[in-house]
Amino acid sequence: MTAPARPVKTRAGSGAGAGPEPLRWLPALRRHRPAVLAGLVMLTGAAALASIVIGTRYVPVSGVWGAILHPTGSEEDIVVRSLRVPRTAFGLLAGTALGVAGALVQGHTRNPLADPGLLGVTQGAAFAMVLATLTLGVTGPNTYVWFGFAGALTASLLVFALGGAGRGGATPLTLALAGAAVTALLHGLVAGLVLIDQQAMDTYRFWQAGALAGRDIDVLPGLAPFVAAGLALAMANAPGLNALALGEDVARSLGHRIRVTRTVGIAAITLLTGTAVAACGALAFLGLIVPHLARGLSGPDHRWLLPFSGLLGATLLLTADVAGRVVARPDELEVGIMLALIGGPFFVALVRRRKPVRL
Known part of the structure; x- marks a missing residue:
C-alpha cells in the first residue's frame, strides 16, 4: 500500500511563477498610499535640509538660517548660498528625474535590471x-x-x-538591443577621443564620477522646464504602462495605442535622463535600485509608482551626497562613488532577500 503523500507547505499566493511573500507590513502601507506619499515628501524635505546644514565645513544652524534669510556677505553665507543650496537643488532635480526615468524604462522594457542608461542616453551625453x-x-x-x-x-x-x-515597430526587445548597440558604439568613440586629448580626458573623468558640486545655480532655470515636461509626460504615460503590463493585446482591447504609449514613454525617459546626466554626470545606479524600493511601497500601479520613485530618488541622492561629505572630512567623496558604495551591497542584499519584483 502506497503511503499518502505528505502535504507540501506553501506560502499564501505562491505557485508557478509567483514571487516570494512580501513583508507583512507592505500590504498595509499600500492601503494608505496618500499617507505614505506625504511621508516621503517630508523625508525628501528632511534630506534637503540636511544637505544645506551638513558639510565639510561646520556652519551652525543659526548661521545657515541667517545666510538664507538675512545674508550679510560673510564667508558662511557664501558657503551656504553659493555651494550648498545649488548642490541641494541639483540633487532634487537629478534624483527625481532619474528615479522616475528608472521606473519608466523598467516598465517599458519589462526588465527589472534595466536602468535609464539602457537607451544610450548616458553615453550620448558623454x-x-x-x-x-x-x-x-x-x-x-x-x-x-x-x-x-x-x-x-x-x-x-x-x-x-x-x-x-522593423515591421512590428518599437518593442521592448528591439529597443533594448538598439540601446545596447548604440551604447557600445558611443562608448568606443568616447574611449578613443579621450586618449588623444588630456582636456577631454579630464572632462570625461569628472563627469563619469558623478557629482552635485561645482554647478552654478544659474543653469538650473534652463534645465528645470525639461524635467517638468518629462514628469508631465511620465504621468500621462502611467495608464498606458498599466495596460501594457497586462499584455499588448489586452492594452489594444482597452483602447490604448501601443505606438503612442511607447513614444510618450521614450520621450519622457529621454528628457528626464538627458537632463540629469548632462547636469550631474553618470548616476545610473539610482535609476536601477529606486524603482524596486518604490514598487515595494506603492505596488505595481504606475500612477503611484512614478511619484514614489521620484521622491525616493531625490532622497537617496541627497543622502548619499551628505554621507560623502561626512565620511571623508575635511575632503569629500563624489556622490557617484557614494551611490556605488551604499547601493551596490544594498542591491545584492535585496536580490538575496527577495527576487526582483516581476514586471
Whole structure:
C-alpha cells in the first residue's frame, strides 16, 4: 500500500511563477498610499535640509538660517548660498528625474535590471561633451551641460529609430538591443577621443564620477522646464504602462495605442535622463535600485509608482551626497562613488532577500 503523500507547505499566493511573500507590513502601507506619499515628501524635505546644514565645513544652524534669510556677505553665507543650496537643488532635480526615468524604462522594457542608461542616453551625453571639449575647447560644467543634453537627445532618437525600424515597430526587445548597440558604439568613440586629448580626458573623468558640486545655480532655470515636461509626460504615460503590463493585446482591447504609449514613454525617459546626466554626470545606479524600493511601497500601479520613485530618488541622492561629505572630512567623496558604495551591497542584499519584483 502506497503511503499518502505528505502535504507540501506553501506560502499564501505562491505557485508557478509567483514571487516570494512580501513583508507583512507592505500590504498595509499600500492601503494608505496618500499617507505614505506625504511621508516621503517630508523625508525628501528632511534630506534637503540636511544637505544645506551638513558639510565639510561646520556652519551652525543659526548661521545657515541667517545666510538664507538675512545674508550679510560673510564667508558662511557664501558657503551656504553659493555651494550648498545649488548642490541641494541639483540633487532634487537629478534624483527625481532619474528615479522616475528608472521606473519608466523598467516598465517599458519589462526588465527589472534595466536602468535609464539602457537607451544610450548616458553615453550620448558623454560623447557630446567629450567631442565639444576636443573640438571647441569647451570647459566647465555650466557650458558643456548643454552639449551633453543635446547628445543625450540625439542618442535616444537614434535608438528609437533603430528599434522601431522593423515591421512590428518599437518593442521592448528591439529597443533594448538598439540601446545596447548604440551604447557600445558611443562608448568606443568616447574611449578613443579621450586618449588623444588630456582636456577631454579630464572632462570625461569628472563627469563619469558623478557629482552635485561645482554647478552654478544659474543653469538650473534652463534645465528645470525639461524635467517638468518629462514628469508631465511620465504621468500621462502611467495608464498606458498599466495596460501594457497586462499584455499588448489586452492594452489594444482597452483602447490604448501601443505606438503612442511607447513614444510618450521614450520621450519622457529621454528628457528626464538627458537632463540629469548632462547636469550631474553618470548616476545610473539610482535609476536601477529606486524603482524596486518604490514598487515595494506603492505596488505595481504606475500612477503611484512614478511619484514614489521620484521622491525616493531625490532622497537617496541627497543622502548619499551628505554621507560623502561626512565620511571623508575635511575632503569629500563624489556622490557617484557614494551611490556605488551604499547601493551596490544594498542591491545584492535585496536580490538575496527577495527576487526582483516581476514586471
